[in-house]
Amino acid sequence: MTNQAQLHEELLDALAANGSLRTDPWKKAAAAVPRHEFLRGGFFRHTTVDGFSAWESVLEGEDGWLEACYRDELLVTQIAGTIVPADIRGQITREPTSSSTLPSLVLRMLEDLQVESGMRVLEIGTGTGYSTAVLSARLGDQNVTSVEYDEGVAARARAALAQFGIHPTLVAGDGLLGHTAGGPYDRIIATCGVKAVPAAWIEQTRPGGAILATVGGWLGASELARLTVHNDGTASGPLLSGQVSFMLARPHTPPPLGLLPDLSEGKEREAIIGADVLTDWTSRFVVQFAVPDVQRLTLNRNGRTEHVLIDVTSGSWAALYQDDRGRWIARQDGPDPVWDAAEEQLGRWHAAGTPAVEEFTVTVTADGQNLHW
Ligand SMILES: C[S@@+](CC[C@H](N)C(=O)[O-])C[C@H]1O[C@@H](n2cnc3c(N)ncnc32)[C@H](O)[C@@H]1O
Incomplete structure (x- = not known):
């Protein structure tokens, strides 16, 4: 067995042991997709510069690259909307804008999606294409549509997937609008956070279908919601445990604060x-x-x-x-x-006695999004 194959097997064993990878079809799909194939452009490793949070590049083949690809670690792949690992030497102190999600989170969410063979899935936030590849391995690439906001990121994911012989429908655009042409979908899964579940996702999911998305906001707390779409065009469902957090969908990031109001007033x-x-x-x-x-x-x-x-x-x-x-x-x-x-x-x-998030329900109607407990 090669070193890479061994690292892959060890990661899958760890994910099964910690309960993220639970069922045989997903174990098979995860075993069919080597994560390093989606990280050949390298990643950014977290560091600090003069006490400030910063990032430095680790390129393919460099010390620790392969091992990191097979650790249960989130790996940042783009900074500040344009910068990829090959672009810099040294450190950069800007914010990450694309990443390869923590493998345990990818697989836990895929399990939580509760798919059956033959289902059609829309993924929002293609990123490196790793989760798209696992979805395709499970359901067949003809049943997978994935939307990525950033054209460069989408192009790199398309190339990595093609290299691997996987050709899902890959769209560069705003995933908050879904992708009507591929719908209706049985499932929608978002690997970027949203402030509010968009109406387009509900319209493009068949009644009885489900949307799995992290609902968050500008106070920096988010939770994973599993919404069932109803015949009347609304959706509702529970929050699943775990304080799941993702980078917010780019159109949902906060606007600049601008000039502060006079805080002595009021x-x-x-x-x-x-x-x-x-x-x-x-x-x-x-x-x-x-x-x-x-x-x-x-x-x-x-x-x-x-x-x-x-x-x-x-x-x-x-x-x-x-x-x-x-x-x-x-x-x-x-x-x-x-x-x-x-x-x-x-x-x-x-x-109400501060019920836990697992007792919360989110409902989305034409009037907006509400939280109940
Ligand atoms: C955490 S990464 C996705 C990781 C990916 N699932 C993987 O396994 O590599 C989130 C991605 O969502 C993308 N994104 C942000 N806003 C989006 C939007 N409105 N529509 C589609 N993609 C979006 C980002 O560009 C980023 O690549």
């Missing part, structure tokens, strides 16, 4: 719930549903820390701080008082 009141609640992942997730367009920043003003939540579209904002007596004070302005909405939503959740 009405003050004592807060019922303090901003320290936002250190908790699930609380942030719950709040996001109430104020989906809000971004968060922390400022040092007037000698104290202020936690600012701001919706740049409506102009509504809240600034929270602790006064000398340790009480939380909320100052708010704009048409939709941000902390009023956050407290109301958190209050309902607290009143």
Whole structure:
């Protein structure tokens, strides 16, 4: 057995042992797809420069490249929307924009998709093409459509898949619009996060079909939802456990903050719930549903820390701080008082006894997306 084959086998054994890879058809599909074939362009390894988070290239054949391809590790493959590993030597401090997902997450999601042979699947976020290849190995490439936003990334995935003799329908475009020509689909799976499940995905899934997507937002908390599409054009379903997080779909990334409003304006009141609640992942997730367009920043003003939540579209904002007596004070302005909405939503959740995310249901209707418990 070659070193590569052995590393591949060890990875699959580990994924089976930790419960990500559960059923024989997916074990067979995962065994048929060597991940390194989709990482021949190299990846970026995380490092720090002067205390700042940074990335440095690891190219094919370099020390550690093959081993990393077969570790249960997310491997970043594009930075700042254009830069690939071959483009730089040294370090870069910008944000990742494409990656090869953690193999355990890819396979866990494929298992959670609950497919049967012959089903037609639309994947959003092709990335390296690795998950597209595993899907194709399981269902046949004629049943797989994958949409990638970035043309360069899509072209590289197409080449890697073709090299391997796999030819799914690969579309370069905005996956939030789905791909009508290939529908209706039995399943839609997204390997980028969304702020809200797009109506197009529901329209392009047959009634009874399912959408598996990570619903997240600008407060930095997300969860994996498995929605069933109903005859009336709505979709609903549970959140699955695990604090799953993906880079947000590019059109769903937050707009620039622009000029901050005058944070001295606005009405003050004592807060019922303090901003320290936002250190908790699930609380942030719950709040996001109430104020989906809000971004968060922390400022040092007037000698104290202020936690600012701001919706740049409506102009509504809240600034929270602790006064000398340790009480939380909320100052708010704009048409939709941000902390009023956050407290109301958190209050309902607290009143219900803070149920766990596995007890949450997401519904998507023409009126938008809602969270229930
Ligand atoms: C985590 S990567 C996908 C990893 C991939 N499944 C794999 O196994 O390599 C997320 C991808 O989603 C893409 N993406 C972001 N927004 C998108 C959108 N609106 N439509 C389609 N793809 C999008 C990104 O360019 C990125 O390549």
